[in-house]
Amino acid sequence: MADTCVSRVPMFAGLTGEQQGEVARHARPVTVAAGGALSRAGEPSSRLFVVHEGRVKVRRLAADGRESIVRVVGPGEATGEDAFLTGGPPAADTIALEDTRVCSFDHGDLAGLLATMPGIGVGMLRALAEKLASSERMVAALTSSDVGARVAAYLLDLPATWAGGRAVVHLPMPKNQVATYLGTTPETFSRRLGALAADGLIEVLPGRRVAILDPAALAERGDPAA
Helix, strand or coil: CHHHHHHCCHHHCCCCHHHHHHHHCCCEEEEECCCCEEECCCCCCCEEEEEEECCEEEEEECCCCCEEEEEEECCCCEECHHHHHHCCCCCCEEEECCCEEEEEEEHHHHHHHHHHCHHHHHHHHHHHHHHHHHHHHHHHHHCCCCHHHHHHHHHHHCCEEEECCEEEEECCCCHHHHHHHCCCCHHHHHHHHHHHHHCCCEEEECCCEEEECCHHHHHHHHCCCC
16 A cells, blocks of 8 residues: 555655655555544644545634635545644644545655655645645635636546546535535536536536536636636
């Protein structure tokens, strides 16, 4: 599991096989059941988590208990970079959406490796830059009054796999939770999905999957300024 965690993560992709093996030596497997926490906001944790199987959500809780989902992290993706880099407590909770297995890296272990493997730092900066760009796209979409733009931008931001010559994304949460994340109701979210499907931009598939049929047109819908 540790070798797979390292080889499939973009921030380690620039390392040699020998270097990846050295990094994998410091990986600690962790299993968490659905609803369990990998880390809690404010609690000491300077670990980097790489998801091997399952999905986790990074969330913030308001004073009244309302949940805001920052992002969802799936297989091959990492979370906890901020706490890992600063050594301070995380600002958000990391909660398993389903039974999940991760590789955990301690701040002290990888910090030592950074001195001899600068490629780790470069990869981490690249991954953080991509997350920042993704966050900026979603902020632009979420501040738009056009729910259709939010839905389109969200679909384009999900990791895709190729099936039957087209990109297919998987909704990482039930539709009602996706709707909450997008600041709308489940009924409106379903209607917007239906409208995108009727226009030939997507196809809604079983099992919370969505095929992207026209990425360029979907990108135009997802741009509030377009």
